[in-house]
Amino acid sequence: MTFDLVENALHSLREAISYYTEADEGQNADQFKFSVLLTCHCAELLLKEILVRNHPALIYEDIDKIGNIDREADRQTVGYRLALLRVKNLCGVDLKQYEDYLVELGQTRNTVQHYKCVIDGVFYKSLLSKSFSAIEYLLLDVLHLNFEDYLSVISPDDIAFLHKDTKAYNARKSDIQKEFEQKTAIRYIIIYDAKTKFKPYCPICGTQFLAKGDGIEIHCKFCGANFDNYQDLCSQDRSCLNSFQALRDIGRRKGHLCMPIYPCPKCESKTVVYLPETATWECLSCGTEFSESIYCDECGEPMPADITQIAISDFDPDDYKKLCPECASKFASSDEYIDYTLN
Ligand SMILES: [Zn+2]
Ligand SMILES: [Zn+2]
Ligand SMILES: [Zn+2]
Known part of the structure; x- marks a missing residue:
């Protein structure tokens, strides 16, 4: 089984969601720990996909040295923070408010991975909601991809969960609202x-x-x-x-x-x-x-030319009137139009 970057990312997201759903703010908050690791892994891979799309070399930590290293496996790829910086500075992606969320996610991942950590359910829950929102932004708006194209790695139930979980849902909604208010996105009206x-x-x-x-x-x-x-x-x-x-x-x-x-x-x-x-x-x-x-020749109201009906005199083809639907409906019962035909 081989995964490309995005499949790999969404596979981790699926696992992250499953830990997130099992975790509880009180009882087994430690499950959030795994969710953070996997969510961060997902974000990192999506950032790398953005880098690769801009230039394949951007995924390597030391761009100048990659020519000297033959084996792909020996080439060091960028870490999370550097990937984030390159996406912003070299690829010119506007990360909006999601940048802060992604930075916070990276910091928390480091704490979880390298230091003694205290699991606070409420904190993790809100961090993860914001992170899921950032991941959706990267996937849908930056990469222009859809969850539906990856049904072999992530199920519609997981996607539905992302949207239905009230906290994630509300975080996502208020983030989009913010984008509209700050005019970084233009609403279609x-x-x-x-x-x-x-x-x-x-x-x-x-x-x-x-x-x-x-x-x-x-x-x-x-x-x-x-x-x-x-x-x-x-x-x-x-x-x-x-x-x-x-x-x-x-x-x-x-x-x-x-x-x-x-x-x-x-x-x-x-x-x-x-x-x-x-x-x-x-x-x-x-x-x-x-x-x-x-x-309309009868009532004078404006109307689109293509819905006009025309009443033509039976005796003189140059004698006709353009009628709006309302006036045309009165046509049949009007004495005025006795010798006219409606087209
Ligand atoms: Zn929609
Ligand atoms: Zn009319
Ligand atoms: Zn219609």
């Missing part, structure tokens, strides 16, 4: 009507931690899922999280919106909204994009 903000849900993990990715349109900070665009996101939204949210959102603002809302010809939800930034229209339920506005 849709601005509709005049300046109403719609915060979509990630269809994979159900959180609202979607960010604008680097070269990726939408990236979930929480589970690492990537989406080409909002339509792609909606196509994976099997629980209709965004459709329900859009209907609630629009319903709550009824009477306070400047622009009309239209039913979507594709998904039939009444969630086609105006996007002021592009002056086009979009369905918040299915992500279908519509063209720029034209105006």
